[in-house]
Each structure stands twice: as C-alpha cells, then as structure tokens.
Ligand SMILES: NC(=O)C1=CN([C@@H]2O[C@H](COP(=O)(O)OP(=O)(O)OC[C@H]3O[C@@H](n4cnc5c(N)ncnc54)[C@H](O)[C@@H]3O)[C@@H](O)[C@H]2O)C=CC1
C-alpha cells in the first residue's frame with residue numbers, strides 16, 4: 001500500500017482494476033449505494049470511482065472533506081459536477097479511449113438490429129412463431145446515415161457504416177473540414193439538413209445543456225418518414241416524450257436506445273422503479289447501457305481508471321484529467337522536471353516572503369520555452385498557494401484560486417541566450433516590493449535554483465535549507481558554521497553568491513529543521529541581515 005488512502009467504488013468495474021486499487025489503497029466496494037447513504041460516508045474517502053450512474057454532485061464533493069480524486073471508469077462525465085470539482089481542487093480522471101470501440105460496435109449492432117427486427121424476430125421464434133413475413137427488414141446498402149457528433153465514437157461508426165455501402169453524412173459544428181474528409185463523411189451545415197436526408201440517425205455527442213433534447217418535437221417534424229434512430233450516447237439527447245409520439249405515429253419506424261434520461265439500477269434483478277413508456281412500444285429496442293460492456297472495454301477502463309486514480313492520489317500529473325488542460329504522455333514526461341521546478345520556485349517565494357502576491361511574471365527561455373507555458377504557471381501557483389491556503393490547491397484549481405485572490409499572472413517566453421539551456425525566471429510582486437527567482441533543469445531532471453532574490457547562486461533545492469543574507473566580510477560564514485555545529489546540525493551543501501552592494505547570499509543544505517532559538521542566534525550574528533529557514 002502506498003499510503004493510507006481509502007477509495008470507494010460505487011459501480012462495478014473490472015476485477016483487474018479492483019486488484020490494482022487493493023495493492024495501493026484500502027478499497028470499499030459499495031455498488032448501487034443510495035445517494036443519501038453515500039453522502040453520509042463520503043468524508044471517509046480520498047477517492048471515489050464511478051461509472052455513469054452515481055451522481056457526483058457539488059453537495060457530495062463538499063461533504064467529501066478528504067476527497068481528492070473522482071475516477072470515472074468510462075468516457076462521459078455528465079454525472080460529475082466538473083465546475084464544482086475544479087473549484088474544490090478535486091481531480092476528475094476518466095478513460096476516454098478505453099470503451100470507444102465497444103460503444104461504436106454496439107451502435108452498429110443496434111442499427112442492424114432495427115433494420116432487420118432481430119430482437120422481435122428472436123423473441124417470436126423462441127415462442128415458436130416463425131412467420132417471417134412479419135419481420136421484413138430494410139438494407140443499409142445505399143441508404144443515408146446521419147451521424148450527429150463526429151468525435152471518437154461517431155468517427156468509428158462512420159468508417160464502419162461506409163463498409164456497408166451507406167452514404168454517411170455528419171453534423172458537428174466543432175470540428176475541422178479535414179475530419180469529415182478523413183472519416184468519409186459528407187459535412188452538413190445544420191441539423192435540419194441531416195434530419196431531412198437521413199434514413200438512419202445516430203447520435204454521438206456528449207450530454208451538455210446544448211445537446212440535451214437536441215432532437216425534440218420540432219426536429220422530429222423534419223425527419224424523413226420511416227427514419228430509424230439510434231441513441232447509444234446519453235439519455236435525453238433525443239427527447240423521450242417526442243420520440244414516443246413519433247414512434248407511435250410511425251414517423252420514426254424504429255428506435256434503438258442504450259440510454260435513458262433516468263438511468264435504471266444495473267444491479268437489481270428487477271427495477272420496479274424504472275417506468276418508461278418507451279419500453280412498451282414494439283418498434284423500440286433497448287439495452288441496459290451496454291455500450292461499454294465488453295470484456296476488452298471493461299478491462300481497459302477498469303484498469304486504467306484504477307491506475308489514474310492512484311497516480312493522482314500520489315500527486316502525479318496523469319493524462320486524462322478532465323478538469324485540467326490535457327497533456328499527452330510524452331508531453332507530460334518532457335515537462336515534469338519543469339513543473340517540479342515551477343512548484344519549487346512558487347514554494348520558495350512563500351517561504352521567503354509571507355506577503356500576499358499581486359502579480360507574477362514568468363519568463364521561459366531555452367528548451368522550456370517550447371513547453372506549454374500554462375502548465376508552468378499552474379505549477380508556480382500551486383507551489384505558492386498550496387501551503388498558504390486552507391483550501392487544497394493543485395493543478396486543477398490553481399488558476400481558479402489565483403484569479404479569485406486577484407493574482408495577475410503574466411507568462412512570456414524569450415529567445416534571450418543565457419548560460420543555461422533552459423531557464424524559468426519568476427518575478428513576484430507584492431505591495432512592498434518585487435522578488436526575482438530563477439531555476440534551470442540540468443540533464444533529465446536535476447533541478448537548480450540559479451537566481452535567489454536577485455543573487456546569482458546555484459544550488460539544488462533540498463528538504464531543509466538555510467538562506468542567509470549577510471554583509472560580505474570575513475568571519476560571518478565561520479560563525480554560522482560553528483553555531484550549526486554546536487546545534488548538531490549537519491551541513492550537506494554550501495553556496496555563496498558573488499557580492500552585490502556589499503552583501504552576499506549564502507545557501508546551506510542542512511539535515512534537519514532549525515529550532516527558533518538557533519535561527520534567532522544566527523540572525524543575531526553581527527553582519528547577518530536576514531536568515532530564512534526553508535522546508536522545500
Ligand atoms: N453507451 C455507452 O455505454 C457509451 C456512451 N458514450 C457516450 O458517447 C458520446 C460520445 O463520446 P465520444 O465520441 O468519446 O465523445 P467525443 O468528445 O470524442 O465526441 C463528441 C463529438 O460531439 C460533437 N458535438 C458536441 N456538441 C455538438 C452539437 N451540439 N452538435 C453536434 N455535434 C456536437 C463534438 O464536437 C465532438 O466531435 C458521449 O455522450 C459519451 O458519454 C461513450 C462511451 C460508452
């Protein structure tokens with residue numbers, strides 16, 4: 001076990017994921033736990049792992065006083081209040097790629113099922129009713145399918161349906177023209193065009209305020225009579241009441257639904273509380289949110305979410321954090337030492353100067369200027385604010401917290417040539433003065449601070465450090481060394497800056513924290529202007 005983390009899993013995930021979690025944390029499995037009960041116990045947990053049913057509301061996350069991570073074993077995160085998670089500094093991770101093949105294949109299965117009446121014919125045949133004339137279907141070949149949302153799943157559906165000889169048209173106002181071409185889909189400029197032309201419609205957008213009910217009563221007036229509709233994305237994207245009416249009137253010939261506005265229980269043998277009139281129509285086929293239910297997808301999402309949650313709990317930046325700008329693995333690997341450096345610099349300011357910061361100017365030069373500067377600024381903010389505030393500050397909410405505290409952050413990059421192949425310079429401005437620090441990364445991940453409050457001094461940040469500003473005259477260093485010796489403090493490293501205005505800066509790596517008395521004795525040495533104990 002890494003640390004004493006406790007994780008609650010509220011919906012079924014693959015055993016491989018559970019095993020991984022158990023190797024690293026204490027795990028409680030409470031599938032289908034009622035919301036009110038979860039609200040009472042959530043404060044015991046550092047992380048929660050859910051699928052699509054658990055309502056991870058602001059109320060729940062606020063009640064989870066220790067909650068650091070929400071893991072979504074799957075793709076859509078519409079059951080998680082992402083804004084609230086961001087404000088609260090709770091990391092939300094998902095597994096966006098793990099189940100897309102499964103979801104696309106289920107969509108194809110549904111399209112085939114409603115074109116050939118498979119479930120109805122199967123049911124009848126098992127009742128020994130083999131009258132095949134009741135189940136005359138339609139071919140996909142030569143028909144037009146309209147795909148709404150040509151993202152990860154929509155595009156997989158497009159390429160598969162092309163193989164059936166279908167004409168594929170798609171509506172997605174948020175993607176480039178190249179993407180339509182890449183997946184062999186004709187772009188339609190508006191939803192109405194798609195509705196008018198399609199023999200089959202399949203929807204693959206996320207559930208957002210914009211997409212909720214995007215096919216409603218008005219839209220269903222514009223469809224081709226006899227259209228067949230599939231929803232393997234999210235309940236409510238197609239208005240359930242309007243769909244019911246259109247199915248009854250024969251405007252929609254058939255519908256296949258994997259999802260509903262109100263999700264049923266996926267654990268009970270019979271969910272008597274699930275009452276949806278669509279279930280009563282013969283031309284509707286339904287599945288219990290099976291889009292991700294394949295051996296492969298469940299392994300993918302269960303194992304990946306477990307790994308991501310443990311990594312996030314251990315403070316690692318992981319890919320697939322939903323409420324943070326995305327970084328791919330390679331970028332993350334390249335940037336990690338600079339993120340550590342930024343965090344150290346932010347933390348150093350906090351240790352040196354307890355004055356609230358008004359403005360931070362960050363300048364990146366050399367290799368680091370190629371990195372996404374937003375992440376470096378987030379790391380500086382995290383290092384600065386996390387120790388100061390009662391609330392948790394991490395990569396997820398650092399920008400939000402800084403903004404809400406009126407800290408202005410300006411980031412620039414320069415081609416300026418310096419002695420270092422990369423350099424992160426940070427100037428902190430408070431009501432009284434401004435302080436400058438700079439750092440670099442040697443080799444793969446050797447951090448060095450090279451400018452400390454305007455003094456050129458190069459040192460590797462370590463856990464306990466003593467920084468002394470003194471008049472540059474003989475004897476001061478000796479007295480400090482003696483005092484530390486008497487206090488049984490070992491010095492592991494010492495660097496002295498060149499003199500500036502008759503003052504020098506001495507940085508010492510020491511093996512433990514200093515007592516107040518020792519620190520105050522150092523401050524009282526003649527010629528010492530200031531002494532700061534840092535715990536990095
Ligand atoms: N049934 C199931 O078990 C599963 C369902 N899903 C659901 O499938 C859906 C799609 O997932 P992905 O393809 O991974 O998402 P994605 O984010 O890759 O693609 C969504 C696409 O929808 C487009 N879009 C957004 N708003 C739109 C609008 N108003 N009109 C037209 N297009 C719009 C976006 O531009 C994007 O290209 C999600 O709702 C997800 O939750 C995903 C996995 C399994």
Ligand SMILES: O=C(O)CCC(=O)C(=O)O
Nearest residue numbers: 051052074075076292293
């Ligand atoms: O099986 C599940 O948990 C639902 C999958 C899903 O809808 C998603 O990943 O968005």
